[in-house]
Amino acid sequence: MNLIIKSATIIDAASEHHHATNDILIENGIITQIATSIENPNNYDVISLENLHISQGWFDSSVSLGEPGFEERETIENGLKTAAKSGFTGIAVNPNAHPIADTKADIAFLKAQAFENAVNLYPIGALTNASESVDLAELFDMKNAGAIAFGDYQKAIENPNLLKISLLYAANFDGLVLSFPQERKIAGKGIVNEGHNSTRLGLKGIPSLAEELHVARDLFLLEYTKGKLHIPTISTAKSVQLIREAKAKGLNISCSVAIHNLIMTDAELEEFDTNYKVLPPLRTENDRIALIEGLQDGTIDMVTSDHNPIDVEHKKVEFDNAMYGTIGLETAFGALQTIFDTETTVKLLSSGKERFGVETSSISVGQKANFTLFNPEGNYTFTKKHIHSSSQNSAFLGKQLKGTVYGIIHNQQKVVS
Structure with missing residues (x-):
């Protein structure tokens, strides 16, 4: 060229x-x-x-595509075109298609489908078999096949010993472990942020405590194992503070925030629009401000679109029954520019490469x-x-x-x- x-x-x-x-x-x-x-x-x-x-090519640490298994939501080919048109030269793809990407063959398939594309596809391998939080998946084999990290997308590791073992094992090959922060038994049947709006609208709530308990637990396990942990898409002020304190201790911890959690709050739920049904849920204005401050002081390492295409049959239904998720690649730049200056926006969209082992090059x-x-x-x-x-x-x-x-x-x- x-x-x-x-x-x-x-x-x-x-x-x-x-x-x-x-x-x-x-x-x-x-x-x-x-x-x-x-x-x-x-x-x-x-x-x-x-x-x-122009800037260095942008990188997104959390992108979901449908293929294989859910091509009606998104194909790899069109997903990569969307990423390119949205300014991303690299995307980390979550293991939430069907089958779950939990073997080296699954990772090899994803890499092959994106071969010689303008956008680099970096697979995230499932941390546990079929993302069922029972047994560890083939982490080392997946790393050798091209996986850049390991996590069960939007599924918390409920067994603390399993997370402990995964951190200890992955440390042998500098593997990055992802742990989605939600205590299931606290969250219960909640679907939105627990608070004034959920009560007024009659929607079951997920309290901030569900996230914060899980973050605190994971940080204790990280301190014990001396492993390498990434907590994706935090959403509460207390989570920011917990991670700030962990970094002050010198723990090998990073975290991200979804861009929609920086822009919107649970006030958007007024019309019961299922496009606002996301996980973690949209929180309060106090949480939103704390997340922005966490980015500004370096507590939060990166932003993500948390791009998650959902077909109309699973989104345009009753709010309780709708699947979680919003697409976000197309809006990542324009949304961030409404709250940050251009240089900060570009920096945030370029962050995450080093943590996920992605090659970078200056202009x-x-x-x-x-x-x-x-x-x-x-x-x-x-x-x-x-x-x-x-x-x-x-x-x-x-x-x-x-x-x-x-x-x-x-x-x-x-x-x-």
Whole structure:
């Protein structure tokens, strides 16, 4: 791939060209020149877009796809196209298809389906067989096949000894263990945040305590085992504080927050719209502010879209019966821009790579071209016409977002609108 990018403002703190507006020459997928103006004697393709900004390619640590088994929700092919059009050059894919990705063959299948794509697909292997929280899955074999972490998506490890063993075992090969934070017996039959709104609307609640007890338990186990733990999608102020204290102790802990939990609260439930039925649930304004503060002080390591396509048959039903989940790749950038400046937004969307062992490269001469292209300006209302996913279960429909993603350049390919 040979091309020239014209007049691009570079947002990359690791690059000597940070904040500069330059032309960029790419030859055979490698950056060979960055300058104020670059000639084009070889008649290479040229990218010239309004208010063009570029950054390191973005990474999402929690993406669900339907294939295999639930292709009506999303295929791998279209899921990767959606990621590319949304600015992501790498996505970590959860093991919640059918069958559950709990063997090296399952991991190899996912890798093969994404072979030579513009977007890198990084499989997360199930921590336990069939994600049933009974026996450990083939963690080492899956790592050798390409799994970057191990966790049971949106399913808590109820047996503390099982999590203890998994942390001890995975430490032998520097494996990253994911533990979804929800104490099932405390959550009970709850489906939304327990509080004033759930009581008023007559919906069964999941108390913050269900998450916080689990986080506290996991942190005690981590301190005992000296393992490597990631807690995905925390949602409460107390969880932020518990992890802040654990980091002060020097524990090997990281965590993420879903972008919709940064933007919305349980006040959205007024119309019983099942697009707002997510797990963990939308919490209170106090929790939302604490999550933002956790990102700002580094307690929370990364954001995720927690992209989870759900077909209409399982979403457009009674609120109690609807499946949890919202799509989020398409709205990740625009939503974050409504609460953070552009540089912070880009930093958050690029975070997580190191923790998940994903290769990174700066926008510098000699580096591989791994870019996201975007325009940080311009407000718009997100509607169904902006959705690239096969499923349309977006909690952001009708919301005001800011900025436009043009696409990506990665793996010697360009996906640019």
